[in-house]
Amino acid sequence: MPESPIRKLFPLAEAAKARGVKVYHLNIGQPDLPTPQVGLDALKQVDRTVLEYSPSDGYRSLREKLVEYYAQYQIRLTADDIIVTTGGSEAVLFAFMSCLNPGDEIIVPEPAYANYMAFAVSAGAVIRPITASIEDGFALPSVEKFEELINDRTRGILICNPNNPTGYLYTRREMMQIRDLVKRYDLFLFSDEVYREFIYTGSPYISACHLEGIEQNVVLIDSVSKRYSECGIRIGALITKNRALHDAVMKFCQARLSPPLVGQIVAEASIDAPREYHTEVYDEYIARRKCLIDGLNRLPGVYSPIPMGAFYTVARLPIDDSDRFCAWCLGEFDYEGETVMLAPASGFYSDPTCGRNEVRIAYVLCQQDLQRAIRVLGEALKRYRREVMGEE
Amino acid sequence: MPESPIRKLFPLAEAAKARGVKVYHLNIGQPDLPTPQVGLDALKQVDRTVLEYSPSDGYRSLREKLVEYYAQYQIRLTADDIIVTTGGSEAVLFAFMSCLNPGDEIIVPEPAYANYMAFAVSAGAVIRPITASIEDGFALPSVEKFEELINDRTRGILICNPNNPTGYLYTRREMMQIRDLVKRYDLFLFSDEVYREFIYTGSPYISACHLEGIEQNVVLIDSVSKRYSECGIRIGALITKNRALHDAVMKFCQARLSPPLVGQIVAEASIDAPREYHTEVYDEYIARRKCLIDGLNRLPGVYSPIPMGAFYTVARLPIDDSDRFCAWCLGEFDYEGETVMLAPASGFYSDPTCGRNEVRIAYVLCQQDLQRAIRVLGEALKRYRREVMGEE
Structure with missing residues (x-):
C-alpha cells in the first residue's frame, strides 16, 4: 500500500x-x-429503540428517494440499480473487487484522486495512468493514448467527472470518445461523479449514465459527502444496470452486513433540502x-x-x-x-x-x-x- | 466470493x-x-452544523473511553493501540489485508462465522479449517491438529471467543495452548471477542490480550454492535500493540477516509450505559x-x-x-x-x-x-x- x-x-x-x-x-x-438543516433535524427525530442492521444494499426508502434525485439529472434508474455503500470509498473498493482479478488493469487519466490507487492495490489490480497536462487545462488525453495502453489484461477505464483534483469537466465530445472506447473494447467504465452539484460553467454535465450503448458497462460511483457537506456520515452508492455485477457486488455488501443506519436516515432527509x-x-x-x-x-x-x-x-x-x-x-x-x-x-x-x-x-x-x-x-x-x- | x-x-x-x-x-x-437510552439520547444532542470527516482512526475521545472500558476486563491499552473501524467486519478485513499476502494461510477452528471466509477471499488468503465437533461440545481441537496444518505459508490463527456460532468459551488451558502455538511458530492471533458481555457460566473470560509473550502477535477484533444492540451504527475496533501492523492498517483506514461520525458519538455515549x-x-x-x-x-x-x-x-x-x-x-x-x-x-x-x-x-x-x-x-x-x- x-x-x-x-x-x-x-x-x-x-x-x-x-x-x-x-x-x-x-x-x-x-x-x-x-449540512442541510433537514439532515441535522433528522438526527433529533430518530425514534427507534434498537439501532439495528439495515439491509445490505441500504434502505429501499433511501434508494427510491435517490431514484428521484437522479431523475433531475436525466439519469433514469430503478431502486434495484442502486446499492448504498459506506461512502463513495466503499463503492470504489467493491467495484474493483467485483470487476477485477489480480493482475487486471484499469486505465486512469492522471492527475487522479490518490485513493483509487489504494483500492486498486487492495483488489490486486494495476492502474495504468494516462497523463493529462496542465498546458491543455487537463483535458482528456487522446484516444490514441488510451489505445496504446489497452491489452488483454485491460478491464476498465476510471474517470472522475467533474474531476478531483483538477476541477476539469469532460465535454460531450470527450465523453463520446470514452463511450466508443468502452464499447469497442468491452470495458467497464467506472465513473466517479460525486461533484455533479458543483459545475460553474454553462457546459452540460454528461454522466456516464447518459451514454447510450454501454449501459451494461457503466459503474457509477457516488456519495452524499460533498453535495450535502456530510462527509462524516459515510453514505455513498454504487450504481449499475448490470445484474451479474450487481449480484457480485452484493456478496461483498453482505459480508460487511450493512451500511451505516443513521447516515442513511440523514442522507434520505437531506435529499429534500430546499433549493x-x-x-x-x-x-x-x-x-x-x-x-x-x-x-x-x-x-x-x-x-x-x-x-x-x-x-x-x-x-x-x-x-x-x-x-x-x-x-x-x-x-x-x-x-x-x-x-x-x-x-x-x-x-x-x-x-x-x-x-x-x-x-x-x-x-x-x-x-x-x-x-x-x-x-x-x-x-x-x-x-x-x-x-x-x-x-x- | x-x-x-x-x-x-x-x-x-x-x-x-x-x-x-x-x-x-x-x-x-x-x-x-x-439500545441504551444514553446512546439514543446522544443522537438528539448532536449540535454540529457540519457532519464532517472524523480522524481515520476514529475520535480520540472515543478511543480514550474505550481504554477505560477494556480496563474493566483487565485489558491494558492506550488510545494509540485502538483503531476505530466501520464495524467489526472492517476490522477483520483490514487485519487480513494488512497481515496476509495472497496465498498466505490462516487456521480457523470450525464451525466459524461465515464472513471470515469472504474477507479472506478479499485478501487473497486461504482459510485452513480445523473441525471442532458437537460431540466434544465444540471444544478447541488438539494442538496436534493445528500443527498438522502449519506450513511455511501459515501466518495466523483466527478464533472467535465466545464463539459465534457455537457459543463455546475457550478455557484458560485452551487459550494457553493457542498462545504456545502462536509463540512457537510466530503467527498472528486474530481474536474476535465481540460477545465478551455474554458469558453465562462461572468460567473466566480469557482474552487474547491477556496472554503473555505474544503481545506483538495479537490482533483483537471488536465491535459495539452486540453489547449495546447497536448493529446499525457500524462501529468496531481493531486493536494491536504492534506498531508496524498499526501503521499498515492505518493506510487502509486513510484510503477509506473515516469511520462513521454519528456512530462514534452514539458508541462513546453508550459506554456510560448504567449497570x-x-x-x-x-x-x-x-x-x-x-x-x-x-x-x-x-x-x-x-x-x-x-x-x-x-x-x-x-x-x-x-x-x-x-x-x-x-x-x-x-x-x-x-x-x-x-x-x-x-x-x-x-x-x-x-x-x-x-x-x-x-x-x-x-x-x-x-x-x-x-x-x-x-x-x-x-x-x-x-x-x-x-x-x-x-x-x-
Missing part, C-alpha cells in the same frame, strides 16, 4: 500549530459549509473560485487553469519540488505568524517525475481566508525561491 | 410471509433488545438460553450442547440435510400458520460434508416466542421425517 504524500505532512502541520503558527488548510476536501440551500452553496463556491483563481494567477510565475467544477484546482508553481516546498511551508516558514498547507501533486500521479511543480488547492475556506492564504503563499514562494532555490 | 447459504433462504422467507405465514427468525444475530442496562440484558439472555436449550433437548433426536456465551447454539437435528430442511420449513411447511427460519450449519464449515445435520439457532426472540418456535420446530421435524425422509 502506498502512503499518501499529504499524510506525511500532517505531523509538520501539527508541529507548526504547536509553535503558534496559523495554518490555512488548502489541502483538504472537507467542505466547511453547513435555497443549493443556491447558497453554489454561489459561495462560484465566488471562492473567482477569488482563488484570480489571486493565484496574479502571483508571479504561478499558473492555474480555470476549474469548471468541483472545489479544487491544480496550479503550477515556480518551484523545484512541491513535496519539498509544501513541507518547507509548514516546517520552516511563516509570514506574520501564518502559513499554508497545500497538497503536493505528486500524490495524484503514478509517475514520480510528474507534477513536481504542481499542487492541489481546495477552496473550502471563506473568501477572506482564501485571500489571506494567497497572500501568504505569495510570500512563501518569494522566500523559498530566494532561500532554498538560491534565486536572486 | 462464496454466497452465504442463509442468504439463499431469504426469498423463501419473503414468500412464506407473503402467503401469510408467521416466521420465527432464529437465524439472525440482530439482538431485539433496546442496570447490562444486568437486564444479561438476565434476559440467561433466561432465554435456558428456555431454548431445555426446549431443544426435549425434542426427540435433537441435541444441543449448552452454550457458555454469545447468543447462539449449534444443534444437531434428526435430519438428512439441513440446507434442504431449512428451505422446506420456509417453502413447504407451516404449523397453525407459523414456521421457523434457521441457519443451516453448512455455512459455517468449509467442508461441504460437515454439519449436514446441524443448524445454528440464535436466541434473539423473547421467551414466549422462543417457546412457540421450539414447538413449531418439533412439528416441522416430525413432518419432515415422515413426508420427506420417508420415516415411519
